Amino acid sequence: MKFQTEYGEIEITVNAIRKLVYLAVLETYGPISIGTDNWFARWFSSEEGKIKVEEDDYGHITVDIFVEVEYGTKVTEVARNIEENVQHKLRTYANIENVDVNVHIIGVK
Structure with missing residues (x-):
């Protein structure tokens, strides 16, 4: 994303947004761990690597x-x-207004 x-x-790179x-997510009360819908990434990527961030051609970001x-x-x-x-963090620290955040609950511990 360029400004x-x-x-x-x-x-601002996708890794910085991730x-x-x-x-x-770490600052929010309730989540125990961050997972993924991909079994390979579940075993071989870091916690923050399990968050999926996509940017389209118009600067719209989906998390x-x-x-x-x-x-x-x-x-x-x-x-x-x-x-x-x-949404607050991205707006405050990265000046990103156009973002969709999808939270998927994959389990309860």
Whole structure:
């Protein structure tokens, strides 16, 4: 994702966005671990590598997060908090407004 400022061009990589999303999920109450829908990535990638970030040609970003939540928490509330926290982080730190956050609950521990 590229931004033009009065001082020049700024490029934010997908890995940097993935790291911001990972930190936002860690700061949210409820998730125990971050998983994936891909069995190969489940075993061989880092925690933040399990977050799926895609950017289309128009600068629209889609984030898919697969999490396991703590037993006894309200699943819908945890998912909503993750979504709001990720959108807030991306808006505040990366100036990204056009983002869809999809939270997938893959288990309860």
